[in-house]
Amino acid sequence: MDYDVVIAGAGPVGLCLGLRLAREGKRVLILEKNATTHEHSRAPGIWCKTQDILESLGVMEEFEKQSITMNALQMHDVDSDRIILRVPLDDIKHLTGYPRIMVIPQSRTERILAKAVGQTEGADLKFSSEITGFTQDKASVTVEWSENGKTQSATAEYLIGCDGAHSTVREILGFHLEGETYGMEIALADIRLKDERTGPMISTDGVIVLAIKIEADLWRMILIHARKEEMSLEERIVKAAGQLFPGKSYEDVWSSEFRIHNRISSDFVEGRVALAGDAAHLNSPVGGQGMNAGIQDTEVLGNILLSALDENKPSHLEVYSHYRKAAVKGGVNRFTDILTNVLFVWKGRILKLVMRTWNIMLRVPFIRKRFVRKITMLS
CATH class of the missing domain: 3.50.50.60 (FAD/NAD(P)-binding domain)
Known part of the structure; x- marks a missing residue:
């Protein structure tokens, strides 16, 4: 053998x-x-x-x-300059040696x-x-x-x-692979620029985009769109970067566009x-x-x-x-x-409303503990 x-x-x-x-x-x-x-x-x-x-x-x-590590789930609404979601990870300290998110x-x-x-x-x-x-x-x-x-x-x-x-x-x-393909598509785009924020961030004032810093000066943008949307990926990246980082120049590093699935062998x-x-x-x-x-x-x-x-x-x-x-x-x-x-x-289109609603619901200890265990994959 x-x-x-x-x-x-x-x-x-x-x-x-x-x-x-x-x-x-x-x-x-x-x-x-x-x-x-x-x-x-x-x-x-x-x-x-x-x-x-x-x-x-x-x-x-x-x-x-x-x-990069973060001790809480958080989302900053760039359009209103407000934190619309924050969930500390203190509830799982007894379940793991690493109660944090690593990026x-x-x-x-x-x-x-x-x-x-x-x-x-x-x-x-x-x-x-x-x-x-x-x-x-x-x-x-x-x-x-x-x-x-x-x-x-x-x-x-x-x-x-x-x-x-x-x-x-x-x-x-x-x-x-058995299951389904969703009616939405996701595009990922990595751009390089200097910005003191660490994210995660969201903007819906134009295209729908979320972003997080994944290393020094490198940002991952996540763009959500309908499958038949006419705007090109390049146009969406330009608009998204303008919404999140107005007036800043950036370098395109990598991008990918794909359909999303829920399937199992x-x-x-x-x-x-x-x-x-x-x-x-x-x-x-x-x-x-x-x-x-x-x-x-x-x-x-x-x-x-x-x-x-x-x-x-x-x-x-x-x-x-x-x-x-x-x-x-x-x-x-x-x-x-x-x-x-x-x-x-x-x-x-109501992504931020959903997050604000979650922010209120997750103040209830029982709900927060269940959600945090699920999202961190400790349940």
Whole structure:
């Protein structure tokens, strides 16, 4: 057997799983089709439970050096220059070592994790290596991939697909993403400029835009719009930047426009092959829980893989499938679906009214505690 586990995908999910297994003495191969880690910020928010996991992986010190942290959920209405939502995170201090929100570009997250993987004995990380197929029997999985144009193969006890929304592993298994696509679209835009504020901020005086600082002088703007809106993305970015940072020049760093989904794979496991992260489930980015849910998959899957390897019982993977599918479907996907439908009612035009209403409701201790546990993924 060449490896204990082969992992397809070196995003945060695949890297966390590989690091966890290698730290426990397992032989791990991580295959990533891209030439390097991602260059852009993508998913920048890291919730409390995920920070606990990063601590267990021995990388929290580096994350703290490179991130921005906030001790409350807050929203500043730029149009009226007022705080319309503020929710302290004091209610969860007994549930986590990190009662805060951490903000760090995904590019940095991946670099930190990839460096840790590279420094851990037993872990091999190969870039420019795209999985092309696999076969499995009762004893092992044989994985094939293309590495710089050459076909390579290896055998392992298990294969884990952490290869994203368009997962090759999921496609080969014949699993399907079941669920819905929302009628709204979201655009993300990162712009660089100097501004003393830290955010988060909102403006609806023109286009609907939220923004948060994700590193020094780098801002993430989130633009909400109807699918058939005629204004181009470039025009929306210009208007949004003008609303949030009037009179200031800025540098366009990166932007992306996409439809949003609430979907889950028809299954998570077949034999010795399992899915995690976006390969297994997609949820609305509202609430910033997608990447976090994937990393939390790896905590459960890592424990079960260690047990399956030590006891030679691949049937243990079915426990992961049952537990995480139920947790995601009834947890993160349901919660972000509720948030999305509430916040996007009337195409987001009453977004600030909703936040002001929440600000009043969340003064009630029972409601606030339940909401904070849900949003921070500690429930």
